[in-house]
Amino acid sequence: MTAVATRPRVPAPGSTLRVLAGVEARRFARHPLFLAGVATCVIPTVTAANDANSDVLGGDGFFPALLVGVVSMVVAYQLTRSTRRSAEALHAVPTAATTRTGALCLACVVPAAAGVLWLAVKLIAIHRWPPQPWMFGTFGLGDRFAILAGESVLACLGAPLLGVAAGRWLRIRGGAVLLVAGVTGWVTAGFAVALNSTGGLLATGLRLSTPFTVFLTSGKGYRSLDSWTGSPWWYLLWLVALCGLATIAALLHGATGGTRTRLLRVGALFVIVGLLAYGLAVTGGLRRTVTVHPDGTRTAAAAR
Amino acid sequence: MIRPTVELIGVGKRFGGTAALDGVDLALTPGITGLLGPNGAGKTTLLRILATVLAADEGVVRLLDHDLATPQDRTAVRRRLGYLPQELGFPRGFSAFRFVDYMAVLKEWGSAPARHAEVRRVLEQVDLATLATKRISTLSGGQRRRVALAQALLGAPDLLVLDEPTTGLDPEQRVALRRVLAETARAATLVLATHQTEDVAALCDRVIVLSGGHVQFDGRVAQLVAAATGRVWLADAPDPAAQASWRTGSGRYRNVGKAAPSAAEVVDPTLEDAYLLLRGATTSDSIEVPA
Numbered sequence A: 001m002t003a004v005a006t007r008p009r010v011p012a013p014g015s016t017l018r019v020l021a022g023v024e025a026r027r028f029a030r031h032p033l034f035l036a037g038v039a040t041c042v043i044p045t046v047t048a049a050n051d052a053n054s055d056v057l058g059g060d061g062f063f064p065a066l067l068v069g070v071v072s073m074v075v076a077y078q079l080t081r082s083t084r085r086s087a088e089a090l091h092a093v094p095t096a097a098t099t100r101t102g103a104l105c106l107a108c109v110v111p112a113a114a115g116v117l118w119l120a121v122k123l124i125a126i127h128r129w130p131p132q133p134w135m136f137g138t139f140g141l142g143d144r145f146a147i148l149a150g151e152s153v154l155a156c157l158g159a160p161l162l163g164v165a166a167g168r169w170l171r172i173r174g175g176a177v178l179l180v181a182g183v184t185g186w187v188t189a190g191f192a193v194a195l196n197s198t199g200g201l202l203a204t205g206l207r208l209s210t211p212f213t214v215f216l217t218s219g220k221g222y223r224s225l226d227s228w229t230g231s232p233w234w235y236l237l238w239l240v241a242l243c244g245l246a247t248i249a250a251l252l253h254g255a256t257g258g259t260r261t262r263l264l265r266v267g268a269l270f271v272i273v274g275l276l277a278y279g280l281a282v283t284g285g286l287r288r289t290v291t292v293h294p295d296g297t298r299t300a301a302a303a304r
Numbered sequence B: 001m002i003r004p005t006v007e008l009i010g011v012g013k014r015f016g017g018t019a020a021l022d023g024v025d026l027a028l029t030p031g032i033t034g035l036l037g038p039n040g041a042g043k044t045t046l047l048r049i050l051a052t053v054l055a056a057d058e059g060v061v062r063l064l065d066h067d068l069a070t071p072q073d074r075t076a077v078r079r080r081l082g083y084l085p086q087e088l089g090f091p092r093g094f095s096a097f098r099f100v101d102y103m104a105v106l107k108e109w110g111s112a113p114a115r116h117a118e119v120r121r122v123l124e125q126v127d128l129a130t131l132a133t134k135r136i137s138t139l140s141g142g143q144r145r146r147v148a149l150a151q152a153l154l155g156a157p158d159l160l161v162l163d164e165p166t167t168g169l170d171p172e173q174r175v176a177l178r179r180v181l182a183e184t185a186r187a188a189t190l191v192l193a194t195h196q197t198e199d200v201a202a203l204c205d206r207v208i209v210l211s212g213g214h215v216q217f218d219g220r221v222a223q224l225v226a227a228a229t230g231r232v233w234l235a236d237a238p239d240p241a242a243q244a245s246w247r248t249g250s251g252r253y254r255n256v257g258k259a260a261p262s263a264a265e266v267v268d269p270t271l272e273d274a275y276l277l278l279r280g281a282t283t284s285d286s287i288e289v290p291a
Helices: A015-029 A032-049 A059-081 A084-090 A097-107 A109-128 A141-169 A175-195 A201-209 A232-252 A257-283 B043-050 B071-078 B096-106 B112-125 B141-153 B171-184 B197-203 B221-226 B271-281
Strands: A216-218 A225-227 A290-292 A298-300 B006-015 B018-028 B031-036 B058-063 B081-084 B159-163 B189-193 B206-211 B214-220 B232-235 B244-247 B253-256
Touching (some): A015 A032, A015 A109, A015 B096, A032 A109, A059 A097, A059 A141, A059 A175, A084 B081, A084 B141, A097 A109, A097 A141, A109 A141, A141 A232, B006 B043, B043 B159, B043 B189, B112 B141, B141 B159, B171 B197, B197 B271, B206 B221, B253 B271
Antiparallel strands (some): B232 B253
16 A cells, blocks of 8 residues: 655754765765775774884874775765766755755764774873883874874865865866875875975975874884974864865855855855964974984984 | 646746747646657756756746745745656665665655655655665666656655656556556646657646747647647558658558548547647648647
């Protein structure tokens, strides 16, 4: 027997966004690529947890950023593009394009949660198996947290947000590949400049302009560690502003009238905050790279 | 008098230098209206305007008592609208249930139990209940078309806009679909564009023939068919005087033209005959449609 047709009640503001965000979050969490990325990230995380020679604040953060962050960027791009073939029908539904994009942006909390989990594991591991103090370089407790949060949570949040924005705006085949190449190229360029310098505003500025960087690198055989220039806390705020800008860029697609105006205003606010944070990140913190030795002595890093 | 649910006054739409619609006036009330016309006549453009997907360049479009001037008006119409586009693609990996459920969320079903019940209802309506959990990519063309139709039927819309709904359906499925649409149209305004004149003849109270972006005919199906009375005849060979002729299964030729020869075996016209006569009338002479 056929059931009687019903109609939805006009929803309370925001309720469709909430339901849709739940749907998109489940799609994200079940995406095979995302699951593979998370699973692959577990291995080096567990291995590094009780490894005395682990790069506590350095290379370890590469794993969540790459295996969860970059992979999630591709997943977010795919999820955003997945409904393009249904676009004609989607234009005739009461839910606005900005709400659909907003739901995709909210679904990025799934990879961000994986980043939070990684950060929690890392902090517990540091507490449970404390590294020698010199292994934190010149960075105090607060800076350590900012560095780890930037490498994990913000990378795992920002990259998929950029994926959503690219998914909305890019109209080319192989857009995901182009996106990954662009972001990794940007980060690698900043890193390469920093590796060939011992500081200076230009090198620091180029390195900290990128959405992922490290603040501590180890020498051969962990005989010394180099603490890099810049302020980790202001860099973290710069990353938050980048996340905000990626979200605004995504939401602007299809936004009209008052919504578009409001988004542009919030975007301008993120630009101002971002530039301020970026400037302070470059000019704050260490001015020159400092090498810290196992006996606790600190020396100016030699030119590479 | 019943207030029109769809009202178009002097509606025009251009794509570059081409006028897809030009000065279209329409007033539709609940019931089924068929939209006929050759390719490029403006059927899809008209349906996209009715589905609020496309804005008219000129004229007034009033749907379900809303003028579509503001986003709020468009949202209010979309809450009572079902739309089946000519071509609807599906996200990869989705099952029929998941896709229709996704569309239901976008149509503002917040509560999962009510939403799922409605999704099951429409899938049952299009006879896909048993295939609901199968991936859409594994379904046949006709089954995919029915998935697309199911999303349009969500919430028993007051205005249902269907662009070639029977494409890819086999005869049994088409008959089943006609039953569904006839049920739906009891309380709704249903506009369907098609190249299948038999669907219009079987389903529609009213038919609109578009040509070159203009309304060429707007009236009851019976009126259009009646205009072809005495102008369709069978013969053993194609009649050179006929506007169109084709060989039928019996081996005889069905001729449609200005007037049947005096000794010809005149037969009852179909909507297709009348449509062909009307189309031919644009280039030769007009046909008189009885009031």
